[in-house]
Amino acid sequence: MARWALVSGLQGDLALYEAIQRDLRQLARVDTLFVLGDLIGPDRDANALLARLQDPRRGELAPQCIYGWWEEQLLAERGYRGERRADPLRQQFGQAAVEALEQAVDPGHLAWLAALQFGFIELDCALLHGSSAAVDDSLGPDSSPLLLLDRLTRMDVNRLFTARSGQQFRLELSGGGIESQVRDLEGQRQHQQSVPQRQVIGIGAGVRYTLYDPGSDRLDFLVAGSRPQQRARGFA
Amino acid sequence: MTHAVISCLHANLAALEAVLDDIDQRGITTITCLGDLVGYGPQPNEVVNLVRERAIPSCQGCWDEDIIEGLNSCECSYPSQLAERRGHQAHQWTAEQLSEENKAFLASLPMSLRRDRLLFVHGSPNSQHEYLLPDMDAFAALERVQTADADTLFCGHTHRPYVRELRDGVIRVRVQAPTDPQSPAEREMALPVRRIVNAGSVGEPRHGNTHATYVIHDEATGNVEIREVPYDVERTCRAIVEVGLPPVFAWRLRHGFEYAERADDASHVCER
Numbered sequence: 001m002a003r004w005a006l007v008s009g010l011q012g013d014l015a016l017y018e019a020i021q022r023d024l025r026q027l028a029r030v031d032t033l034f035v036l037g038d039l040i041g042p043d044r045d046a047n048a049l050l051a052r053l054q055d056p057r058r059g060e061l062a063p064q065c066i067y068g069w070w071e072e073q074l075l076a077e078r079g080y081r082g083e084r085r086a087d088p089l090r091q092q093f094g095q096a097a098v099e100a101l102e103q104a105v106d107p108g109h110l111a112w113l114a115a116l117q118f119g120f121i122e123l124d125c126a127l128l129h130g131s132s133a134a135v136d137d138s139l140g141p142d143s144s145p146l147l148l149l150d151r152l153t154r155m156d157v158n159r160l161f162t163a164r165s166g167q168q169f170r171l172e173l174s175g176g177g178i179e180s181q182v183r184d185l186e187g188q189r190q191h192q193q194s195v196p197q198r199q200v201i202g203i204g205a206g207v208r209y210t211l212y213d214p215g216s217d218r219l220d221f222l223v224a225g226s227r228p229q230q231r232a233r234g235f236a
Numbered sequence: 237m238t239h240a241v242i243s244c245l246h247a248n249l250a251a252l253e254a255v256l257d258d259i260d261q262r263g264i265t266t267i268t269c270l271g272d273l274v275g276y277g278p279q280p281n282e283v284v285n286l287v288r289e290r291a292i293p294s295c296q297g298c299w300d301e302d303i304i305e306g307l308n309s310c311e312c313s314y315p316s317q318l319a320e321r322r323g324h325q326a327h328q329w330t331a332e333q334l335s336e337e338n339k340a341f342l343a344s345l346p347m348s349l350r351r352d353r354l355l356f357v358h359g360s361p362n363s364q365h366e367y368l369l370p371d372m373d374a375f376a377a378l379e380r381v382q383t384a385d386a387d388t389l390f391c392g393h394t395h396r397p398y399v400r401e402l403r404d405g406v407i408r409v410r411v412q413a414p415t416d417p418q419s420p421a422e423r424e425m426a427l428p429v430r431r432i433v434n435a436g437s438v439g440e441p442r443h444g445n446t447h448a449t450y451v452i453h454d455e456a457t458g459n460v461e462i463r464e465v466p467y468d469v470e471r472t473c474r475a476i477v478e479v480g481l482p483p484v485f486a487w488r489l490r491h492g493f494e495y496a497e498r499a500d501d502a503s504h505v506c507e508r
Contacts, residue, residue, distance in 0.1 A: 145407040145425045150379035170412040172420075178405035178427060180374040184398040185443055185462060193374045195407050221414035 001215025002031035004122075005061070008068065008129065008163030009205025011041030012104055014049040019224045020209060021060050030211060033061040034120065036163040036203060037068020037129030040113075042093070042100035050109045067116040068129035069136050069164065074101050080114045088136065123214050125159040126152075132160070139200055140165040149173060152198045159199050161212070166205035168221040173198050238262075241356065241435045242450040243270035243392025244297065245287070247277030247330065248439030248489075251448040252286060254467035255438050264452065268349060270392040270435055271297025271358035273342065276485050277439050278475035280330050284338040296345035297358040298365045298393065303331055304343045322482045329481060348384075354455075355386035359393040368432055370398040378402045381430040388431040390451075397436030397449045397462045403429040433460050439472075440485075446492040 005024055010017050024030050039053060040046040056062045067075070070089075077086035077098060086098050105113070118135065119128035131137035132154035139148060139162045148171060152160050176195040181188065201219065203210040211220040240259045245252050259267060269292045274280040276299075287294060334342075347364065349356040360366035361384035368377060368391050377400065381389045405427030412420040436449030443449060447464035454460075473486035 141411045141413065145409050146375060146379050146382060146427060148409075149375045149407060153373050153376045168414045172410040172412075173407060174410045174422070175408040176406040176424070178374045178378065179403050180377075181401045181403070182370045182398055183400075183462075184370060184396065185445070185449075185464065191371075191374070195375070221417075 001213060002029050003027075003211050003213045004032045004034060005030050005209060005211055006034050006036060006127065006161055006163075006203040007063075007209045008036040008203060009038040009166060010035065010049060011038055011070065011206070012044040012046030012049050013206075014052060016207060016224060017049055017052065019207075023222065023224060024061055025059065027211070029213075030061070033063045034127050034161075035063045035065040036119075036127055036161065037066050037135070038070045038163070038205065039065060039068070040070050040074065040101065040105055042070075042097045042104060044104065046104045047106050047109065050105065050112070054109075054112055064120065065116055066119050066127070066129060067113060067135070070101065071113050071116065072135050073098070074105060075110070075114055077102065078107075078110055080110070121155070121157065124157055125161060125212075125214065126155040126157040127161045129162070130164040131162055136164065137162075138164045140167050140202060141169040141171055143171075143200075145171075145173065148200045149195065149198070152196075152200065157198075158196075159201060161201045161203055161210075163203050163205055165202055166208070167202040168204040168208050168210060169202040170219055171200045171202075237266060237456070238264055238452060238454045239266035239268065240264045240450060240452050241268050241270065241390050241433070242292075242438050243358070243435040244272040244395055244437035244439060245269070245274075245277075245283050246272055246299070246437065246439030247274045247280040247283050248448075248472050249277075249279040249282045249286070250468045250471045251439045251465075252283055254465050255448050255450050255463075256286075256290065258463060258465045259450075259452075262452070267292045268351075268356050268390070269294035270356055270390060271295045271345065271364065272299045272392065272439075273297065274303060274330050274334065275299030276326050276481070277472065278479045278481060279472075280334050281338055283439070284334070284341060288338075288341060293349055294345050295349055295356055295358050296342065296347060296364060299327075299330075300342040300345060301364055302327060303334060304339060322484060325482055326485070329479070350386070353387035354390065354453075355381075355384050355388070356390045357384075358391065360391060361386075361389070364393070367394050368434065369394055370396070370400055370434070374402055375405070375407075377432060378405060378427060378430055381432060382428065386430075388433060388453075390433045390435060390453075392435050392437065394434055395437035395440055395442035396434065397443065397451060398432075398434045399451075399460045399462070400432045400434075401429065402427070402431070431460075436462065440489065441492050442488070444493050446489065 073086040
């Protein structure tokens with residue numbers, strides 16, 4: 001079965017995107033490229049990258065993109081999110097960052113960015129920037145297992161791929177359970193529920209990206225430009 | 237301290253009066269209301285006025301929010317187009333009847349109230365529109381209480397009272413990092429004991445009986461009593477028809493169960 005490449009956090013870096021595309025051409029059985037948000041950022045002009053994502057060159061994998069935290073901030077500031085503005089960005093990085101982000105993206109790209117989806121469901125996998133709760137939900141290997149299980153349950157998926165934390169990891173819910181006792185006007189009943197065998201996978205960001213084989217459940221955590229054919233870092 | 241929790245009054249004055257009488261007879265002076273003061277029923281101003289007169293601390297329910305903010309709910313609010321049309325009729329009628337002063341009061345209600353480790357909400361800590369059904373995924377239910385930093389979560393919205401205790405929970409995880417894929421780290425999280433108490437509905441019971449429901453909680457013992465209170469159902473049913481609200485609302489009160497108003501998907505999170 002063909003593999004997926006999962007990328008995030010390009011933040012306008014066309015050279016990085018081209019490096020990843022070069023990697024993917026050398027790798028076997030990679031037929032789908034997902035870009036899980038943060039296509040843009042305040043640090044560099046994102047227009048060339050956005051143009052390439054919308055109009056791939058011959059021989060490149062055509063990217064399937066969703067929006068991330070930085071797109072959410074820009075779209076909010078430009079009035080695409082109702083009354084909300086880029087207040088989280090303003091609070092974290094200041095007004096200068098808001099202005100830099102606006103300058104990084106030509107208005108002509110806004111309609112395309114606004115049409116991007118929150119996430120994809122592929123097979124039994126959710127591909128998201130943050131989580132099923134919010135685009136800014138940062139899930140990592142140290143996140144509360146209860147919270148991770150909740151995020152999986154909300155989407156009713158077996159694999160949740162997330163990018164927001166920027167970390168690469170595979171967290172497997174491997175066991176456990178809970179007792180539930182309900183009393184109502186009809187009486188009392190008890191129920192034992194087991195932890196489902198599900199996983200949350202951090203795909204990384206920027207130069208760190210991930211390959212996933214949905215047929216074998218194998219993951220390869222890669223770094224752009226560093227011997228992508230190497231197998232030692234992957235695991236099933 | 238023993239306190240009473242009421243929810244989903246739904247503009248049903250006869251039911252509210254009966255429940256408050258029942259609470260008064262037990263000498264309970266602390267009452268918390270979980271919202272939905274209006275909607276479906278024929279006496280929105282009278283019910284809001286009574287809650288204000290009694291100075292009952294209240295959360296904002298989904299109907300209270302809709303009357304103020306306008307209808308913009310996601311598809312979870314109504315299970316069918318017919319139910320949605322009836323709901324919209326009730327919304328429009330209620331919005332026309334409510335005084336500006338009472339609308340301002342509903343707009344001022346908080347999303348949640350907290351007393352020590354007790355949290356009071358209408359639907360869930362996430363949203364006034366989220367249903368915490370008694371059989372929803374136990375881990376997701378626990379997450380709602382735990383993330384809100386509460387021991388006991390009081391909610392309404394489902395119109396069916398229940399007490400759910402979640403205990404003896406544990407989640408084991410295996411974490412693999414790219415730097416050391418062959419040696420996954422294992423850890424275990426012991427989950428705390430938490431409770432969800434649904435107060436049912438004063439003004440539109442849907443538990444299979446026409447009696448109004450609410451709960452009494454004894455903080456010292458932890459005991460929760462689900463109370464059923466009979467009231468003059470016909471008085472409210474007649475008023476529903478007289479003011480021109482859809483007669484099915486009276487039918488529901490006479491039968492005490494839901495009619496095409498059930499939230500089927502317990503895992504659904506409202507997207508509004």
